[in-house]
Amino acid sequence: MRRRYSKGQGGQRRGVAVSAVALALAAASGSACATDVFRLEGFGAVSRSMGGAATAFDTGPAGMMTNPATLSLMQTDNAFLLGVDLVTTDIDVRNQSTGESVSSSNHSANHGP
Numbered sequence: 001m002r003r004r005y006s007k008g009q010g011g012q013r014r015g016v017a018v019s020a021v022a023l024a025l026a027a028a029s030g031s032a033c034a035t036d037v038f039r040l041e042g043f044g045a046v047s048r049s050m051g052g053a054a055t056a057f058d059t060g061p062a063g064m065m066t067n068p069a070t071l072s073l074m075q076t077d078n079a080f081l082l083g084v085d086l087v088t089t090d091i092d093v094r095n096q097s098t099g100e101s102v103s104s105s106n107h108s109a110n111h112g113p
Contacts, residue, residue, distance in 0.1 A: 042054055042059075042062075042066075043059070043062035043065040043066065043083070044059050044060055044061070044062030044063075044081055044083065046058075046059040046060060046062070047059045047062055047066070054066040054067070054070075055067045055070075056070070057070065058070050058073035058074060060074065060079055060081065061074075061079045061080070061081050062081055062083075089104055090103075090104060091103070091104040092104075
């Protein structure tokens with residue numbers, strides 16, 4: 001014999017209210033595409049593979065960029081890291097009230113941020 005338990009009217013209303021609030025927040029939230037240009041996703045391969053986390057973890061010589069104390073966790077051998085990042089920008093801005101637009105690629109000789 002199985003018993004079925006019902007949430008009742010109060011539980012269903014609360015579930016609908018929570019779902020409505022969650023849906024409203026999801027619909028109202030926009031996407032954020034901003035980031036610090038010179039610290040995109042960490043320093044070194046280990047930090048980047050962990051999504052930029054490197055403060056309390058031995059990430060090798062790149063640890064001196066986030067927490068120099070983690071250098072004491074390294075083995076006492078030689079290490080060398082070389083990394084190259086290419087940072088480019090393509091910014092397009094449009095004034096919603098006047099309709100005027102400007103692009104970073106054709107507005108001036110300054111093509112950087």
